[in-house]
Amino acid sequence: MFVLVLNAGSSSLKFNLFDMTKEVSIAEGMAERIGLAEANLECTLAGDKRRDTLPLPTHREALEAILERLRAAVLHDTPIHAVGHRVVHGGPKYGDSVLVTEEVVADIEHFSLYAPLHNPANALGIRTAMEAFPDVPHVAVFDTAFHHDIPDFARIYGIPYELSQKYGIRRYGFHGTSHAFVAARTALLLCRPLRSLKIITCHIGNGTSICAVLNGKSMDTSMGMTPLQGVIMGTRCGTIDPSVVEMLMEYENLDYKAITDLLNKKSGLLGISGVSSDFREIEMAANQGNERARLARDLLTYNVRQFIGSYATVLDGVDAITFTAGIGTHSTFVRAKVCSKLTFLGVKLDPEANEHGKGERIISTSDSRVVVTVVPTNEELMIAREAVR
Ligand code: ADP
DSSP: OEEEEEEEOSSOEEEEEEETTTTEEEEEEEEESTTSSSEEEEEEETTEEEEEEEOOOSHHHHHHHHHHHHIIIIITTOOOOEEEEEESOOTTTOSSOEEOOHHHHHHHHHGGGTOTTTHHHHHHHHHHHHHHOTTSOEEEEETTGGGTTSOHHHHOOSSOHHHHHHHTOSOOOOOHHHHHHHHHHHHHHHTSOGGGOEEEEEEESSSEEEEEEETTEEEEESOOSSTTSSSOOSSOOOSOOHHHHHHHHHHTTOOHHHHHHHHHHSOHHHHHHSSOSOHHHHHHHHHTTOHHHHHHHHHHHHHHHHHHHHHHHHTTSOSEEEEEHHHHHHOHHHHHHHHHTOGGGTOOBOHHHHHHOOSSEEOBOTTOSSEEEEOOOOHHHHHHHHHHO
């Protein structure tokens, strides 16, 4: 059974083709710069990586080019059985993946009010794919769904209740497929049932979110109504005093678009360091003595630690802490720094396993009261599984 997973951005289209009889990815890649004079299409087909520069005026041409390559190299005449779509925001309505109908696409477009940078592109990707595969089931998998049932007190903001109700203003949380995936893998690593575990999952990448997972369910998470809240990220500011926004708008003469741009694209690691949003470059600059890069790096690890401490109380204890995504999976420094101040919880990191191990593994010592794991995330596989389900 072949399942195509699509993740559409405003000028990009990522794809992954899974053979779900074996749960393996057989092709993946991405079209970038869609709509510009020269777009890029990178495909890894049957282990063979190829990159082309070609005009891709819209997502439709991008999908056609992807399908042409898939059919020539791996699919041949085998049909695609289902398409799974990554959708960032499911609003208050969707607490689970859903078979796409016209109503669902209209809802996704409507929820652009909470995710203006993502949902319009996600809806466009779905419409394009439905034209290409009109007779195949399409499934929308929401980043917010895993957090749909967090308790009311963990999601309400301290603004007038009527306004929260009127506009659906509340914490929704994101990276849900990732948190769900790594929590389940962590239970397997511990050889214990997920439904009996208290796990704090740390997705630390360009976007970062931490999640308190109780018995397999999200109880709280650091991102909010939008992915701007919580820990500082590559270019996003994370939680700040809302008065900073008012002040900057007034004194820097910024309108709504300019302040949104500043907080989403010019802040976080990039804004503090002035070096880069890429953590590898931050680490390099910090190690060479760049004070602002050090400050950015230290704030990131401090924020992650703050959330872990906070979620230990949300869960009333912790069995496992899991690191995932680009930084969480690869930065030995970040994991060591975060865990160094968690000794009060009984965390004992095994420096050898932290520094020299590879892939999915336990990185705490055998007498650590809390098991610490590294689990590379696989959101695409989760989406394919949801499509099959
Ligand atoms: P996204 O949120 O876009 O999916 P990723 O999860 O791929 O992002 O994370 C990207 C981040 O991971 C970048 O900041 C990158 O510098 C960082 N990263 C990737 N590899 C390493 C590494 N070996 N050491 C430290 N950071 C890394």
